[in-house]
Amino acid sequence: MRSETTAQPTLPHSRVDHDKLPLGALLALATAVFITSLTETLPAGVLPAMSADLGVGESAMGQSVTIYAVGTALTAIPxxxxxxxxxxxxxxxxxxxxxxxxxxxxxxxxxxxxxxxARFVAGVAAGLAWALLAGYARRLAPPHLQGKAIAIVMTGIPVALSLGVPAGTFLGDLLGWRVTFSLMTALAVALIGWIAAVVPEQPGQRQEGRPPMLRALRVPGVVPVLFVTLVFVLAHTILYTYIATFLAHLGMGGSTDLVLLVFGGASMVSIWIVGAHIDRRLRALTVASTLLVAVAATTLALLAESSALVFVAVALWGLGWGGVPTLLQTAVADAGGDAADAAQAMLVTLWNAAMAGGGVAGGVLLDLFGSTSFPWAVLGLLLPVLAVVSAARAHGFPKRRGSVA
Known part of the structure; x- marks a missing residue:
């Protein structure tokens, strides 16, 4: 999850209409989000096949998600x-x-x-893309519609999870995992033409006067949001990266694509709910998201013998997780104020550090304790997340947002 906020003036031709959203351009940006999200998470659906084809263990192959995140984390700020x-x-x-x-x-x-x-290079490309997508969306929309513009662009994430990963998993099983990555190339080439045709130009920004990272950390509310980002994403990634392995242990390996479809569908519902209510209920939505994922993890830890309950748990997981990227980037932008650019850059880095850490931690847990340890790890990490969100009442996750785009 990575984004950029800006209050810089835009070029006169960069706004399509001061009363309407440029849907064609925003949907192109949403497709860019889709490609970055799907490229990052696609190995989770075809992990066993990739590991067998390349002659490495599944924990080693899981690091293909880690190295992608490392590429983004190391390069996003510079x-x-x-x-x-x-x-x-x-x-x-x-x-x-x-x-x-x-x-x-x-x-x-x-x-x-x-x-x-190649996965590292893809992560570097993601660092470039995520550093500008949310800010690009804001600058293409009139002020009173900027929040909705970001919500449209961020739908690329749940669409990737609900349709992209299950479809990639299905095609990987049917035609081979290499076909799925070839199709990603074709989609990226098509998107290049779409962006060239319909997305308005935007100027770059001068660096003079940008708040330094240390100043952003001193702004009340920024540190709690960054902590929640790091730990929440770490918890999610530990389970999501190895979901195919976890399901195979339960005897549900053949249902991986369907499980991911349920997760992604619930994520789409989540981002719709968050988009509708975030301006008034950011704190409540963040608490609810944390609790939903915690309940899902508890169900997977204690009741995974039932396939039906596994699907219920995955639906709750998606319902809790889908709106988290929008919630966290909105929270850090609100908390950062004049230091929002620096705070957003740090959120990008921590998000991807957590993605990398999740892949590593999941591999260690898999080797030491087996896949059944994943839900317990998620639950343990979410407890401090809930504590910090609950404590950050004045800044970070206030009951009422101080400023709304």
């Missing part, structure tokens, strides 16, 4: 600074070209090290 003067459209097209190249190499690679290099 690349964002280095390309701040670039025009936004040019930068977004460059990022999409990076995805096309990385997925092509992943599809063709027969060597584990080369695959990992």
């Amino acid at each position: 690349l964002s600074a280095a390309t701040s003067g670039w025009r936004r459209k040019r930068l977004l097209l460059t990022a999409m070209a990076g995805f096309a190249a990385a997925n092509t190499v992943t599809a063709a690679s027969t060597a584990y090290p080369l695959t990992m290099v």
